Amino acid sequence: MSAPHQLEPLLTELSEAGRGSVQVPDSSLDAGPALAGFLRTTPPALPELSELEVVRHYTHLSKLNYSVDAGFYPLGSCTMKYNPKVNDRVASLPGFADLHPLQPEQDTQGALALLFELERLLCGITGMAEASLQPAAGAHAEFAALLMFKAYHRERGETKRRRVIVPDSAHGTNPASAAMCGFDVTTVKSDARGNVDLAALEAALGDDVVGMMLTNPNTLGLFEEHVLEVSAAVRRAGGLMYGDGANMNALLGIARPGDLGFDVLHLNLHKTFSTPHGAGGPGAGPVLASAALAPFLPVPRVVRKGDGFALDHDRPRSIGRIRAHHGNFGVLVRAYTYIRRLGEDGLRATGEDAVLAANYLLARLRGAFDVAFDRPCMHEFVLTAAAQKRAGVPALDIAKALIDEGFHPPTTYFPLIVPEALMIEPTETETKETLDEFAAAMLRVAERVKADPAGVRAAPLSTPVGRLDEVAAARRPVLTWRDATAT
Numbered sequence: 001m002s003a004p005h006q007l008e009p010l011l012t013e014l015s016e017a018g019r020g021s022v023q024v025p026d027s028s029l030d031a032g033p034a035l036a037g038f039l040r041t042t043p044p045a046l047p048e049l050s051e052l053e054v055v056r057h058y059t060h061l062s063k064l065n066y067s068v069d070a071g072f073y074p075l076g077s078c079t080m081k082y083n084p085k086v087n088d089r090v091a092s093l094p095g096f097a098d099l100h101p102l103q104p105e106q107d108t109q110g111a112l113a114l115l116f117e118l119e120r121l122l123c124g125i126t127g128m129a130e131a132s133l134q135p136a137a138g139a140h141a142e143f144a145a146l147l148m149f150k151a152y153h154r155e156r157g158e159t160k161r162r163r164v165i166v167p168d169s170a171h172g173t174n175p176a177s178a179a180m181c182g183f184d185v186t187t188v189k190s191d192a193r194g195n196v197d198l199a200a201l202e203a204a205l206g207d208d209v210v211g212m213m214l215t216n217p218n219t220l221g222l223f224e225e226h227v228l229e230v231s232a233a234v235r236r237a238g239g240l241m242y243g244d245g246a247n248m249n250a251l252l253g254i255a256r257p258g259d260l261g262f263d264v265l266h267l268n269l270h271k272t273f274s275t276p277h278g279a280g281g282p283g284a285g286p287v288l289a290s291a292a293l294a295p296f297l298p299v300p301r302v303v304r305k306g307d308g309f310a311l312d313h314d315r316p317r318s319i320g321r322i323r324a325h326h327g328n329f330g331v332l333v334r335a336y337t338y339i340r341r342l343g344e345d346g347l348r349a350t351g352e353d354a355v356l357a358a359n360y361l362l363a364r365l366r367g368a369f370d371v372a373f374d375r376p377c378m379h380e381f382v383l384t385a386a387a388q389k390r391a392g393v394p395a396l397d398i399a400k401a402l403i404d405e406g407f408h409p410p411t412t413y414f415p416l417i418v419p420e421a422l423m424i425e426p427t428e429t430e431t432k433e434t435l436d437e438f439a440a441a442m443l444r445v446a447e448r449v450k451a452d453p454a455g456v457r458a459a460p461l462s463t464p465v466g467r468l469d470e471v472a473a474a475r476r477p478v479l480t481w482r483d484a485t486a487t
């Protein structure tokens with residue numbers, strides 16, 4: 001059933017002349033002749049509403065939002081887990097939140113200590129030697145890492161290396177980052193178990209290869225079973241291994257990418273280390289390196305100096321600065337708090353529970369939906385709605401029907417190698433009851449595909465607006481009030 005009553009207040013012009021709830025006192029200052037020409041002579045065209053109407057308007061808008069705090073959000077590849085509020089509390093302590101990035105080092109020792117310690121914690125978790133917290137996101141860190149690869153090869157006089165190997169299951173940012181660095185991309189196919197196809201990799205390697213970008217667990221939610229053979233093969237060809245660590249949630253406390261042959265790695269703090277994200281909000285993508293690649297990390301580096309800490313800009317082999325100041329500091333404080341609060345045992349439990357939750361859901365849904373590569377999964381898994389599509393209901397409609405069931409849909413149509421993909425990541429923060437409710441909803445939708453395909457195709461019916469032009473909504477969003485009478 002459509003719910004026009006929910007939409008109406010958004011589309012109706014509520015402003016009523018003379019109903020304004022703000023009283024601005026007359027200015028007692030004389031602007032003087034210098035400013036006179038700049039003063040407005042007509043009042044600004046602002047909506048006029050009573051305070052109560054404003055409160056109701058924004059309360060209503062906030063209730064239209066879907067968020068992790070409001071409901072289950074199984075968006076595969078995004079790790080939309082619950083973010084403990086204590087992390088926000090700590091990030092907003094005045095000693096952190098009110099710092100200015102240009103304050104002198106002697107005034108910011110606490111902040112530098114936090115950055116230094118967070119780097120050490122992340123190195124410990126990943127088995128890498130050194131880290132920079134500068135990149136603002138995963139893709140930004142990929143870009144930094146490939147600049148480091150370029151500097152490494154250039155230093156060795158290997159300037160003909162121009163090709164980056166990327167598996168066909170990779171996140172789209174991987175080939176995009178390689179292209180932005182001016183490299184060519186060679187795609188390698190996956191084998192029947194969802195691993196990198198070793199024969200295809202061997203065929204792709206050569207003395208013009210910069211290195212390989214590998215995600216483990218990969219975007220199919222599967223552990224790359226031949227990761228050691230893959231990194232050995234790339235190394236034999238003189239290439240370097242880049243680890244896309246956006247899926248680190250599955251490995252926390254269990255396996256370290258540094259032990260799996262990676263030279264440089266990135267982490268997504270806004271996924272694994274608990275920062276609220278979505279809608280392009282702030283993130284952080286630390287880039288971590290082995291001892292051999294560490295000299296190329298971005299500057300400045302946080303270093304020990306006497307009893308305190310300092311910023312070291314004097315690193316001649318560095319790729320340089322890739323962002324203003326020290327990264328998204330508030331996100332870094334949240335990650336530090338999250339890691340310290342969990343401790344080693346808590347981190348391991350996080351990884352284990354994420355994998356357990358995904359395998360539990362997979363077991364409940366197998367049978368109703370086909371599984372793309374059917375073996376035990378890591379923290380997420382990929383179903384295919386190819387059979388449902390043959391019955392006339394593709395993955396998109398199934399996702400929309402889940403909205404009517406009260407759930408955020410899973411990721412759809414990614415990874416690209418799975419037709420009609422439904423990519424589900426439950427995360428470790430959900431209860432078994434929530435997982436059961438979601439499984440029941442998925443099973444109901446699967447039954448409806450058989451009994452009432454037209455009904456599923458008409459979903460969603462419970463939302464203020466139905467099917468959007470999603471491209472236009474993303475590219476040309478209308479986010480502010482406009483005076484309808486203004487020209």
Ligand SMILES: *Cc1c(COP(=O)(O)O)cnc(C)c1O
Binds near residue numbers: 077139244247285
């Ligand atoms: C999310 C993700 C990225 C990109 O990270 P951003 O922070 O969104 O730039 C890269 N690779 C994988 C596997 C991801 O899941």
